[in-house]
Amino acid sequence: MVECVKCRMADGVMKAGFVRGRQRFFCKSCEYHFTEAKPTGTTERRRHQATLSDVARAVGVAPSTVSRAINGHSDISPATRQAILEAARQLSYQPNFLAQSLKNQATFTIGVVIPDIERPFFATAVSGIQQVAAEAGYRVMICQSKESYRTEVSNVQALVASQVDGLLICHSRETENFDHMSPTACRGIPIVHFDRVYNQENVSRVMIDDWSGAFAVTEHLVLEGCRRIAILAGPESLLISRQRQAGYQSALRKHGLPVLEELSAHIDFKSAAAVACLDDWLALPEPPDAIFAINYTNAFDLILALKKRGLRVPEDMAIVGFGDEFLASLIEPGLTTVDLHPYRIGQQAAILFLEQMAQKEQFRPRTTVISGDLIIRQSSLRGEGESFRLGI
Template sequence: MSSDKITIHDIARILNVDSSTVSRALNNSPRVTEKTKNRIIAKAQELGYQRNDLASNLRKNKTNTLGVIVPRISRHFFSSAIAGIEETAYNLGYNVIICQSLEQLEREQNTVNTLLANRVEGVLVSISMETKNYEHFEGLRKRKIPFVFFDRHLNVPETSSVLIDDFQAGFDATEHLIIKGCKKIAHFSGPMDLEIYKNRFAGYKAALLKHHIKFNDELIFNSRLMEQDGIENADKIIGLPYKVDGIFSANDVAAISALQQLKRNDFKIPEDIAIVGFSNEAISAVIEPSLTTINQPGFNIGKRAAELLISQISGNNGSVIDEKIIIQANLVERDSSQKNQGNK
């Protein structure tokens, strides 16, 4: 008899007892004597019986499963956040289904429906670049399934989120370039529909204002911040009739590809142009020159988001939950912005 087909009915037939007795024994019920219980457990182990926890949980209307939606698993920040989510979920007795939107709204919408079909008890989501509203999350709300945004979020009432202070991080990145002597600083922004890029841009502008540097909208480059976008932005900077001496990119991917394109065009980094990225991707520390960047504590963000979601699942009575957790990011100084040292 194949071990993956063993049921409580098989064990009951072999031991000549009722299936209900086997079920009680395997659930450690006091209604079964220790002698019978030990006999049943020994036979179950001998036959390689495995409990169907999913079926058991479904009978109790619980799946102990969380859904996670991220734009791209390959990004270091999201893989770190997932590690924090999984560790927390495991320690609290939950399984995790991980999905990626690949920055596509339609795929994100379909993923929400798939998670609903899999009867998840809650969802953690970092929205795609195409997401402008949360209509597709209404199905979760109607079923009283809590969802928590992390990192990328929608600024709507009655939703919970775990975020970094994107305004402060954008301010710190820009002010760092100013302190290093930069006066004409370009900004690579993501879609301004997304709160994180809106807030990083606001931090950039605030740093310029503080240091009495005139804002120039010609130095703002909006894109999806992919590798090709960084290359194209660098080419645009090269083509400007005046010298740009600093770049603050809202992610590392565009920052790194711009850095490499500038080097291919004989620009020295940081002597000619200093660069600061965002996210602290693993490659940022090993490229030449190494990239100064904003470090997002992905593991901690994932951990806090999972804790918040599970606490809402545990206390979910249909009431509105609106909680914001803000986690500070920090600037990691590397060679790409050390103009003062480079000019010595």
């Protein structure tokens, strides 16, 4: 029971809200408002982040001793180190990374920019980056462009301003100007482009062997008996789109099939655009008997749209994609596609960054190419057969 601080009566005291986080009361006997007493002594909750000095006072040592113990110096006795680490744990002490970065001129942070973390390909690539980065003592700061050039530029500027030690980036589908990636704009920090890359020779890149993957999946369709194979490509500005289209065209020419302009379309990877292209092709006097979608999510769009229109996959039209995830094996029929190994791509991007950090001025930019696997499932198998995987 609460006693009024003025009249010392308790019977007429009632709660009357909160003031600055403390309970407020009203005494009916003397019509007086008051708040509960502020806690004192050791029970008062800490209102600031614990510092090295706080840990030092708790143990009875100098702050420099705490710093040396936390950073693993060998001149600190095991007993003292254990006492310091226990005090740091109890006080929820966290190192001041900003102060460390000013002292060491390094933040041990890698900035990563991807188009969309909800896409399994990019999420898996980030996992590969984080695995390599964590083993090397680096943290990862992730930004999404959401396929927007403007957002990508803002992301890069924000990460550079946050003094990340390096930048790993997969560009948006809108990106055609790369001025924001210049050494001047990025203050000379190491940069690695992966998947959707900056097509220059003097930059570090991790690329998929897009040409070979597209050639393999197109040739598979030819060997299954398809003769009018359409391609649903991405924006012409994207290098991956141009390379996959080149692989597709080479496979057709190898087997003596014509490359027809009416069976080639460039879209922005959106579902509505994919379905609109399908309807245009179905309206042709001689529709295609197969479609190669260079983005596997558009292949999903095509399979669902064909079913709605009463057409069978692959009997009426075979569908193949590029890029694999668990849904590709769950959709009916299972999608024939190319596994791009996104985890490996992320790992290699992080390794290239670490090489730049270690070699500094001696480092020479290079390109790492990752080969995919052709995964053949029921969306393209015209005859009897089981799903299988082929290295490309």
